[in-house]
Amino acid sequence: MRCAHSPSRWTRLVRVFCGFFIMPANALVARALAAAFLAGPLKVDQCVGRGAQLLGRSWRWLRPLAQRVCESFRERARPRQIELAGFLRHDQGFRQASERYELKLVDQITTRPAMSPVAAAGSWDVPAIRTPAELGDWLEITLGELDWFADLWALEYKRSRGRLRHYHYRILAKRFGQVRLIEAPKARLKAIQRRILTGILDRITPHASVHGFRRGRSVKTFAAVHTGKHIVLRLDLRDFFPSIRAARIQALFRTAGYPDRVADLLAGLCTNAAPQDVWEFIADARPEQLRQARRLYAQPHLPQGAPTSPALANLAAYRLDCRLAALAASAGASYTRYADDLAFSGGRDFARVAGRFHLHVAAIVMQEGFAVHHRKTRIMRQGVRQRLAGIVVNRHTNVVRADYDRLKATLTNCIRHGAESQNRTNCADFRAHLLGRISFVDMLNPHRGARLRALFERIVW
Numbered sequence: 001m002r003c004a005h006s007p008s009r010w011t012r013l014v015r016v017f018c019g020f021f022i023m024p025a026n027a028l029v030a031r032a033l034a035a036a037f038l039a040g041p042l043k044v045d046q047c048v049g050r051g052a053q054l055l056g057r058s059w060r061w062l063r064p065l066a067q068r069v070c071e072s073f074r075e076r077a078r079p080r081q082i083e084l085a086g087f088l089r090h091d092q093g094f095r096q097a098s099e100r101y102e103l104k105l106v107d108q109i110t111t112r113p114a115m116s117p118v119a120a121a122g123s124w125d126v127p128a129i130r131t132p133a134e135l136g137d138w139l140e141i142t143l144g145e146l147d148w149f150a151d152l153w154a155l156e157y158k159r160s161r162g163r164l165r166h167y168h169y170r171i172l173a174k175r176f177g178q179v180r181l182i183e184a185p186k187a188r189l190k191a192i193q194r195r196i197l198t199g200i201l202d203r204i205t206p207h208a209s210v211h212g213f214r215r216g217r218s219v220k221t222f223a224a225v226h227t228g229k230h231i232v233l234r235l236d237l238r239d240f241f242p243s244i245r246a247a248r249i250q251a252l253f254r255t256a257g258y259p260d261r262v263a264d265l266l267a268g269l270c271t272n273a274a275p276q277d278v279w280e281f282i283a284d285a286r287p288e289q290l291r292q293a294r295r296l297y298a299q300p301h302l303p304q305g306a307p308t309s310p311a312l313a314n315l316a317a318y319r320l321d322c323r324l325a326a327l328a329a330s331a332g333a334s335y336t337r338y339a340d341d342l343a344f345s346g347g348r349d350f351a352r353v354a355g356r357f358h359l360h361v362a363a364i365v366m367q368e369g370f371a372v373h374h375r376k377t378r379i380m381r382q383g384v385r386q387r388l389a390g391i392v393v394n395r396h397t398n399v400v401r402a403d404y405d406r407l408k409a410t411l412t413n414c415i416r417h418g419a420e421s422q423n424r425t426n427c428a429d430f431r432a433h434l435l436g437r438i439s440f441v442d443m444l445n446p447h448r449g450a451r452l453r454a455l456f457e458r459i460v461w
Helices: 009-021 025-037 044-055 062-072 081-089 092-100 132-139 143-150 187-199 219-224 246-255 260-270 287-298 309-316 318-330 348-367 401-417 430-444 446-457
Strands: 167-173 179-185 231-236 333-338 341-346 378-381
Touching (some): 025 044, 025 081, 025 092, 062 081, 143 260, 179 187, 187 260, 246 260, 246 309, 309 318, 318 333, 318 341, 341 348
Antiparallel strands (some): 167 179, 231 341, 231 378
């Protein structure tokens, strides 16, 4: 029998509802105060000013609180609002103030989002975008379309087959039973990503050691640093693009100064979670490798095939490049990176430590959230062919002799038997294909390139 003073079932339900959906007063103040602190530079005086405007007066406890906040987040990237609000709620000084005083939110204008780049990104000339509405206007799409393309709820992963997906998928089989998933965005999303690439990402300079996907840099400049060296060390990063998660991309955009909501939407536009049914018709992969690939691509990641992914990958690996460049300098070596290819080279002093040097490199790579493909690690001394990204670097940059001989034989057969007889892969524009291969040889070795071009001119099309 129920006691007369016990609450009724309706009362209990109301209490549960209030507990779930009504935020406590101190939590509301903490959330608003966190937004005020993040509405500008995270500096003590400015945080105190915005906090005082929000609360209607400059409380004595506000400055010590701002000092603790700035000290706690000094060495880190710009925090998220929810993270800072949690810090405030657990701060003893703030809890005592919220219990002792009746805190009211007087002016919430100070909580409006604002661009607030950290010191490291202060020189980045990125456009100011403060709200989702401004982002939609900048991309020339509606708010509904912005939410749809950003796909923060991972509907691409959950949705069945159909025209509503944003990506085309193609699986490439690799050596050792591994697979690579090419995720090509459809036309409208690709246009949005190109806008982000040219308007934001191209204005942020990657590390000086990066040679891939940069104007004025190429695979030749990547390899030329290591020509004529006593020893060359080559390493390869495993699953470079899909190992870069959406959280890292969100942090990158927040570091550029964008408010949390805008940074989340920008990251959503540039990342993807591949649906499980794209793996149904692959038979060449080993079962264990296939399971690993399904788990890897199921999480929001940088899609290999999106125009924004190379630039974002370079920026996401900035700390990795800094640490590896410093490690190489300490060993008297040179360091460059081209996408997932890492190259180190040096003289006799570096040769003496190269045997254990690559272990230090692998440790740093792991600490930065990547992994080394150990089967592809090579230590190449002068007595063997030193090769980086398909380029021989023993004395100068040069094409592999076997590749040159094959291309020369193809051009000769085109002269003798016609070009169509050599188009064994049914290339749509075989003439442009041959010109591209000749241009690559000419870039590395102009003397050999001139010979091949003379043969090409004799072909009857």
